Amino acid sequence: MANFQKLIDNKAESAQYMMDEIAHICKNLPKRAPGEEGEKLACEYMAEVLKKDGGCERADVESFKEHPYSFLGWIYFTITFALAGIVLFFFLPALGAVLIGIGFAIMIAQFGLYRKAIDFVFPEKTGHNVTAIKKCTGEVKARIFFNGHPDAAWNWPVNNKFGGKVYEAHIGSSVIGALIALALCIAAAVATKGQVMDVFTLEAYEIVYGEELFWAGIAQLVFVPGLILMYFMWDPKTTVDGANDNLTGCYMGIAILKAMKDAGIELEHTEVGVILSGSEEAGLRGAKAWVEAHKGEFDDVPTWIYSYDTIHDGKFLGVNYRDLNATVKADKEVSDMFMNCAKELGIKCNKTLVPPLGGATDSAAFAQGGYKVTGITALNHVLEDYYHTMKDTYTNLDKNCLADCYAISVKCLEKFDQQFGK
Numbered sequence: 001m002a003n004f005q006k007l008i009d010n011k012a013e014s015a016q017y018m019m020d021e022i023a024h025i026c027k028n029l030p031k032r033a034p035g036e037e038g039e040k041l042a043c044e045y046m047a048e049v050l051k052k053d054g055g056c057e058r059a060d061v062e063s064f065k066e067h068p069y070s071f072l073g074w075i076y077f078t079i080t081f082a083l084a085g086i087v088l089f090f091f092l093p094a095l096g097a098v099l100i101g102i103g104f105a106i107m108i109a110q111f112g113l114y115r116k117a118i119d120f121v122f123p124e125k126t127g128h129n130v131t132a133i134k135k136c137t138g139e140v141k142a143r144i145f146f147n148g149h150p151d152a153a154w155n156w157p158v159n160n161k162f163g164g165k166v167y168e169a170h171i172g173s174s175v176i177g178a179l180i181a182l183a184l185c186i187a188a189a190v191a192t193k194g195q196v197m198d199v200f201t202l203e204a205y206e207i208v209y210g211e212e213l214f215w216a217g218i219a220q221l222v223f224v225p226g227l228i229l230m231y232f233m234w235d236p237k238t239t240v241d242g243a244n245d246n247l248t249g250c251y252m253g254i255a256i257l258k259a260m261k262d263a264g265i266e267l268e269h270t271e272v273g274v275i276l277s278g279s280e281e282a283g284l285r286g287a288k289a290w291v292e293a294h295k296g297e298f299d300d301v302p303t304w305i306y307s308y309d310t311i312h313d314g315k316f317l318g319v320n321y322r323d324l325n326a327t328v329k330a331d332k333e334v335s336d337m338f339m340n341c342a343k344e345l346g347i348k349c350n351k352t353l354v355p356p357l358g359g360a361t362d363s364a365a366f367a368q369g370g371y372k373v374t375g376i377t378a379l380n381h382v383l384e385d386y387y388h389t390m391k392d393t394y395t396n397l398d399k400n401c402l403a404d405c406y407a408i409s410v411k412c413l414e415k416f417d418q419q420f421g422k
Contacts, residue, residue, distance in 0.1 A: 002267055004414040007259045008345070008407045014259050015403035018251040021049070022243050023394040031239035032152045034068035034279035035125030038239075042150045043128040043276055046250060050132040050274055054257030059132035064278075064289035066127045067119040071283035072154070072234050074110035077118065078103035079230045082178040085185050086224065089217045090205075092196050093188035100182040112325055114283045114360055127151075129286050130276035131294070134257055140301055141269040142420030144413060146253025147307040147373075149280035149287075149362055152242025153388040155235045160390055164383025171357075174230050177223025184217050234388075243394040244379075244386065248402060249308030250276055255406055256413065270421035272413065275305070277362045287362035291369030302420045304334050305373035306409060307363035312379050312386070314401040317342075318350035320375040324364035325356045330374040331367070338374060341411035347404045355381055378405060 007014070029045065030038035040061075047059040081103030088096030109117035130150070133143075159167040191209050205214040253274035260272070278286035311317070319335045322328065335351075342349035354360060354375070363375030378401050379387065386392045 002265045011403040011407040014255040015399045022247040026241045026394045033239040034151045034282035035127045039151045040128045055261040056132040062129045066285040067122040068282035070119040070122040078107045093185040094194045097185035127279040133273040136267045138268045143271040143303040145273045145305045147275040148249025149246045150276045153281040155238040156388040163385045244312040245310040248311040252308045270417045284365040287365035307375045309361040310379040317378040318352035322353035324360035328364040331372040335374040342408045
C-alpha cells in the first residue's frame with residue numbers, strides 16, 4: 001500500500017501551491033461568470049494542469065447548455081408579483097393573492113429546490129466541466145473523485161458594502177413583507193367575496209374590509225422600498241474573483257494529484273480523479289449536466305466524491321451531512337470517513353449542514369444523481385463580507401485552513417484505497 005504520510009507532512013507546501021495557482025488564475029484569466037468565456041478558459045487551463053502536474057491521462061473539457069441568469073432571475077418574478085399584490089390589495093385582492101402565490105412557487109422551485117422552472121425565459125449560454133482521471137497500475141477496483149466548481153459568483157452589492165447581517169436582514173424582511181401581503185390579500189378576497197372594489201373611499205373600505213384590515217393594508221406599504229431594492233440584490237454585470245469560492249475547492253484535488261506525482265505514488269487498484277463542475281453559482285447547473293452526461297459510466301466499482309466549496313476559515317471547516325437548504329442527505333459513510341480522518345490527524349472538523357435558505361453546493365446534485373458523496377465547506381453560514389463580493393480575492397486566502405483540509409483529504413484517500421483498492 002502507498003504511504004501518504006509524506007504528503008500529509010508537506011501540507012503547507014501543497015497549500016502554497018494552491019495559493020500560487022489561485023493567484024495566477026485570478027490575475028491572468030478573465031472573470032469566470034457561469035457560462036462565460038472565463039469559465040471555459042479556467043477549465044481548459046486546469047485541465048492542462050491536471051495532465052502536466054497531476055499525471056492524469058484523461059482530462060476532458062466538456063460543454064453543456066444552460067440559462068445561467070435564471071437561478072437568481074426568480075427575484076424579478078417573485079418581487080414583481082409581490083409588489084403587484086400589494087397594489088391589488090386595494091382593487092382586486094383575489095388576483096393579488098394568486099400572483100403572490102405564483103411568485104413564491106417560482107422562488108421555492110428555483111431557489112428552494114434548484115429546479116429549472118423558469119430557465120427557458122433567460123438567454124442560453126454554454127457552460128463547461130472538466131473530468132480528469134489518473135489511472136491505476138492494475139485492475140480498477142475503486143475510484144475517488146475530488147470536486148470543486150471553477151465559476152465565480154456575481155457580486156452581491158449589499159453584502160459587499162454592508163456585510164452579511166444587513167444582507168440577510170434585507171432578504172428576510174422582504175420575504176416577510178411578501179408573506180404579509182399574501183395573507184392580507186387572502187383576507188381581503190374573503191371580505192370582498194372575490195369581487196373588484198369599485199368605490200375607493202375610506203368609508204367604502206372600512207365597510208367592506210373592516211377598519212383593521214384596511215389599515216393593515218396601508219401599513220404593509222412600509223415593505224415596498226425593501227422589495228424594490230431586491231431587484232438590485234445581485235449585479236449580473238459584475239463577477240467577483242472567486243478565489244475562495246471556489247478555486248480553493250478546485251485545487252484541493254489538483255494539489256493531491258500533484259503531490260502524488262511528485263512523490264512517485266502510483267496506486268494499484270484505485271483511480272483518483274477530479275471533477276470541475278461549472279456554473280455552480282447558476283444553480284448547480286454544471287454538476288447536474290455532469291450527472292446526466294456520465295450516467296452509468298462510473299457504476300463499475302465503488303466510487304466516492306468529495307465535493308469542496310469555499311475552504312476559507314478553519315473554525316468552520318466541516319462536513320455537510322445535509323445539503324440544498326437541508327433537503328438532501330449526503331452519504332453517511334463518505335461523511336464519517338472525513339470526520340474520522342480529521343480526528344485521527346487532530347484537526348478540528350464540525351458536523352454541519354447547508355441550512356434552510358443557505359443554498360446548496362454541488363454535493364447535492366451528485367447525491368441526487370445517486371453518487372456516494374459529501375460536501376466539505378469552511379465558511380460561516382452567517383454570511384461574511386467576502387462571500388459573493390469583490391473581497392473574495394487571492395489576498396484573502398487562509399493557508400492553514402487549506403493545509404488542514406488538504407491533509408484530511410489525503411488521509412481519506414489513503415483510507416479509501418486501503419478499504420476498496422485491495
